[in-house]
Amino acid sequence: MTIAAFSLRWLTACGTALTLVAGLPGASVAAPPRTVPLIVKWDLTPAQIASSCAGQISRVKLRIDAIVHQRTARTFASVIEALENAESDVNDNLAAQQMLFQVAPDAAVRTASQKCGLDVGNVFNEEQARPDVYAAVVAAKNSQTARGTVQLKLQEYYVNGAQRSGAGLGAAHRREFVALEQTVNDLENRFNANLANDATTITITPAQAAALPSAFLGTFKKDDAGNTIVPVNESTIETFLANEPDGDARKAFYVAYYRRGGQANVDLLQRALTARARIAALLGFPSFAAFVAADRMAGNPQRIATFLNNLDVALLPKARVERAELSAAKGSPADNWDTGYYQNQIRKNKYSVDADAIKQYFPAPHVITAVLHIYSHLLGITFTPAPNVPRWAPEVMAYNATDTKTGALRGTFYLDLYPRPGKYSHFANTGPTARRIMPDGTIRPVVNSIVGNWPLPANGKPSLLSHGDVVTFFHEFGHNVAALLGNTPYETLNGGYRLDFVEAPSQMLENFVWNPAILKEISSNVDTGAQLPDDLIAKMIAARYFDEATFTVTQAFYATIDQRFHTLRPPVDTVAVWKALYNKMTPGTFVDGTFPESGFDHLMGGYEAGYYGYLWSKVYAQDMFTAFKTGGLENPAVGARYRNEILAPARSIEPDVEVRNFLGRPMHPRAFYRELGITSKP
Numbered sequence: 001m002t003i004a005a006f007s008l009r010w011l012t013a014c015g016t017a018l019t020l021v022a023g024l025p026g027a028s029v030a031a032p033p034r035t036v037p038l039i040v041k042w043d044l045t046p047a048q049i050a051s052s053c054a055g056q057i058s059r060v061k062l063r064i065d066a067i068v069h070q071r072t073a074r075t076f077a078s079v080i081e082a083l084e085n086a087e088s089d090v091n092d093n094l095a096a097q098q099m100l101f102q103v104a105p106d107a108a109v110r111t112a113s114q115k116c117g118l119d120v121g122n123v124f125n126e127e128q129a130r131p132d133v134y135a136a137v138v139a140a141k142n143s144q145t146a147r148g149t150v151q152l153k154l155q156e157y158y159v160n161g162a163q164r165s166g167a168g169l170g171a172a173h174r175r176e177f178v179a180l181e182q183t184v185n186d187l188e189n190r191f192n193a194n195l196a197n198d199a200t201t202i203t204i205t206p207a208q209a210a211a212l213p214s215a216f217l218g219t220f221k222k223d224d225a226g227n228t229i230v231p232v233n234e235s236t237i238e239t240f241l242a243n244e245p246d247g248d249a250r251k252a253f254y255v256a257y258y259r260r261g262g263q264a265n266v267d268l269l270q271r272a273l274t275a276r277a278r279i280a281a282l283l284g285f286p287s288f289a290a291f292v293a294a295d296r297m298a299g300n301p302q303r304i305a306t307f308l309n310n311l312d313v314a315l316l317p318k319a320r321v322e323r324a325e326l327s328a329a330k331g332s333p334a335d336n337w338d339t340g341y342y343q344n345q346i347r348k349n350k351y352s353v354d355a356d357a358i359k360q361y362f363p364a365p366h367v368i369t370a371v372l373h374i375y376s377h378l379l380g381i382t383f384t385p386a387p388n389v390p391r392w393a394p395e396v397m398a399y400n401a402t403d404t405k406t407g408a409l410r411g412t413f414y415l416d417l418y419p420r421p422g423k424y425s426h427f428a429n430t431g432p433t434a435r436r437i438m439p440d441g442t443i444r445p446v447v448n449s450i451v452g453n454w455p456l457p458a459n460g461k462p463s464l465l466s467h468g469d470v471v472t473f474f475h476e477f478g479h480n481v482a483a484l485l486g487n488t489p490y491e492t493l494n495g496g497y498r499l500d501f502v503e504a505p506s507q508m509l510e511n512f513v514w515n516p517a518i519l520k521e522i523s524s525n526v527d528t529g530a531q532l533p534d535d536l537i538a539k540m541i542a543a544r545y546f547d548e549a550t551f552t553v554t555q556a557f558y559a560t561i562d563q564r565f566h567t568l569r570p571p572v573d574t575v576a577v578w579k580a581l582y583n584k585m586t587p588g589t590f591v592d593g594t595f596p597e598s599g600f601d602h603l604m605g606g607y608e609a610g611y612y613g614y615l616w617s618k619v620y621a622q623d624m625f626t627a628f629k630t631g632g633l634e635n636p637a638v639g640a641r642y643r644n645e646i647l648a649p650a651r652s653i654e655p656d657v658e659v660r661n662f663l664g665r666p667m668h669p670r671a672f673y674r675e676l677g678i679t680s681k682p
Contacts, residue, residue: 035409035443038433040095042392046112049097053116057123060090068132076147079140080155083133088436088491090120095432095447096392102196102424103392103416103451110196110422118189125165125181129174134167150488150652157492157651164295166282177282180275187272191265191604196422198260200232208249213239213356218458232256234425235453238468241340242355254337255591261598266574269597269604274570276608289566292609296500297616297655304563304612311556311615312585314678318549323587336588343547351543355466358540361523361532362470364454364463368415370522371474372399374512375481378639379647380404386412393420401484410484411435411446418463419453426601427452427472429479437489446494448483450476461526467513467540470522474513478506487648494650500613501655505646507614507621508628514541515633545677550587552615552676557585559612562602566609620659622671627663 044052063086072078091098094116101113127133137158140146146155166177209217209228216239221229230236230253237257244250273288280291289301298304326334326342329349334342347353372383382404389398389412397417401410419425428451435446452473457463465473482505486494496502512518516537523532532540561581565572574597579590597603602611624646631638645662659667 033441033443035445037409038092038444038447040390040447042096042390044096046108049112049116053094053097053119056090056093057119060086064127068136074136074139075143075145076140076151076155079136080158083158084154084490084492085439092433094120099432100392105393105420107422114189114193118185121185122182126178128161128165129167129178131167134162137162153652154490154493169282173282177279180279184272184275187268188604191268192601194261194265195599195601196425200256200260201229202232202252202256203227203229204249208246211245212243215458215461215464216455219456235419235455238466241337242344244341250337250341255594258594258596265598266595270572270574272604273565273572276566277570287567289563289609297498298500301563301567308556308560308612312553315549315553315676319553320587322547322550336591347543351539353539353543358467359464361525362465363526364465366524367465367470367522371477375477378634378636379481379643381410381484409445411448413448413480415450417452417454418456424451425453427476429476434491434494435486436491446483448480450480464526471510471513475506475510478509482647485643485647486650488650488652493652497651498655499610500616501620503614504617504620507618508624511625512633514544518633548676553586555615557582559615560585562609562611619669619672620667622675623667624659624662626671
């Protein structure tokens with residue numbers, strides 16, 4: 001991601017959004033334009049990636065020069081829209097070249113893709129920092145030729161992006177600024193490559209493996225002595241720590257997990273923090289956190305700190321009670337690696353919730369079909385398998401999405417849901433391309449992807465999902481439909497929302513997967529086809545909040561550590577700061593010998609100084625959900641209002657306005673605090 005501009009076209013962790021539809025302010029109301037899908041070629045060699053990437057970069061540089069040096073009047077169309085089309089063409093034409101870094105089975109392809117993404121990011125960093133580009137966009141703004149909400153918002157984006165990219169700096173400082181951005185891009189890419197290629201494992205004995213689910217164990221190799229080799233990654237941590245009864249094995253896994261990326265990633269992070277602090281200082285900000293907040297809903301770090309502190313103060317006593325309950329279940333003080341196991345035991349014993357039993361009701365194929373059906377009915381969009389669409393790996397599934405009422409193609413999306421060596425290790429909605437209106441008036445629909453790491457199928461059965469897996473998929477599919485249903489003409493504005501609101505729509509949708517009727521719809525026992533029984537659903541819902549205080553203070557801690565790292569004057573001793581803050585803000589105790597920041601990838605590539613947005617946006621999410629609670633979770637009328645007022649405008653309207661339009665009133669935090677068991681806002 002380009003640091004200065006925070007261009008949402010590069011945000012892979014949250015959805016890219018997209019389109020033009022009559023009725024949106026500033027959009028054309030002419031006859032529906034022709035739709036021309038983008039066919040992405042995924043089977044590229046490293047040489048092809050390098051060649052096409054270099055060619056696109058060369059061409060876009062020439063286009064930018066031509067836009068800046070034109071002799072005709074500088075207007076919205078000749079400057080702002082022209083720059084938007086030039087950048088969007090690069091994004092479209094290098095769709096595979098930049099995304100394969102996350103998903104390609106071949107390591108050489110991933111390396112070439114990583115370099116392409118870095119090179120493109122550097123070009124756009126340089127472009128936005130050019131004084132002549134800044135002068136051109138300011139002249140276009142002064143021409144007052146932008147018309148309507150959408151054009152004015154795009155213009156604001158480019159002017160603000162140039163200012164935040166150092167275009168107003170003197171020559172020496174500007175060169176330093178561009179070099180620093182390139183350095184950070186490189187550090188981020190190396191950090192994430194280290195994580196993607198991390199092959200950490202632990203070895204457990206047959207006795208230690210005995211209580212683990214057979215489907216889970218069935219995917220792992222054994223050594224010559226019959227011990228099981230367990231990969232330590234995102235796809236294994238939940239199941240292992242929740243089911244492994246041996247404390248020594250849990251500790252070994254926990255320590256290994258929070259050392260992934262190694263000291264190398266700690267060093268890369270610390271170097272990035274130093275570079276970011278200098279970037280902020282060059283632009284006149286006291287810290288990188290202040291620089292980021294100035295372009296978000298929050299506005300400044302002080303508001304963020306108050307918000308996070310209020311949460312922690314309100315919930316830490318409850319979280320300590322929850323920790324004491326774990327200790328009581330263990331019979332001695334609970335350690336960090338005990339949390340998942342004893343939470344699972346309490347769910348089984350106190351709430352009679354057996355996570356492994358629940359998994360039997362969530363075979364992946366049924367979950368996928370049911371989730372698509374719910375979104376289709378609610379939002380008026382039809383999903384059709386597209387087996388002939390090119391894919392980057394055989395197990396990837398592709399779908400076309402069309403508007404149910406008009407039949408218009410909204411886009412194509414991929415589901416890449418199982419781990420592979422070198423693949424992106426988390427679960428995320430990503431691009432590669434946004435929907436846009438082309439210069440010739442045709443529509444280029446979105447190409448979007450959900451990339452995840454569900455447990456592999458085993459023992460002749462499909463992948464069986466935890467309820468948490470289902471919640472995550474429902475969440476990420478919410479980003480996917482945001483990508484498919486955005487309705488501005490411009491790729492950039494269809495890139496989502498302000499970053500401290502971008503998660504709100506999908507967080508709101510997570511509530512659906514706790515509703516009894518929805519749970520029945522998305523469940524089907526892998527052996528019998530039976531839906532989740534009412535008594536099990538009741539127990540799941542009763543157990544929903546028993547550790548919510550612990551979860552929320554942990555999230556508040558992550559957000560605060562992110563803010564602290566980006567507020568302190570470098571050099572930052574990240575291990576020492578993490579330890580002190582963790583011991584203060586959570587009921588746990590820091591484990592010496594670990595360095596969790598080495599695997600905290602949100603710090604390196606999109607969410608730096610912005611992790612607070614998960615909790616910030618959830619305030620909005622819980623209030624938006626009240627509309628569905630009142631009107632009906634599967635009510636197409638409420639879904640249409642959500643589609644029109646929240647998804648369609650994308651970034652063309654500020655989030656507070658979108659939410660007010662949807663709810664018929666300004667946002668109020670009461671629903672958020674009520675969910676956490678707080679009777680009044682702190």
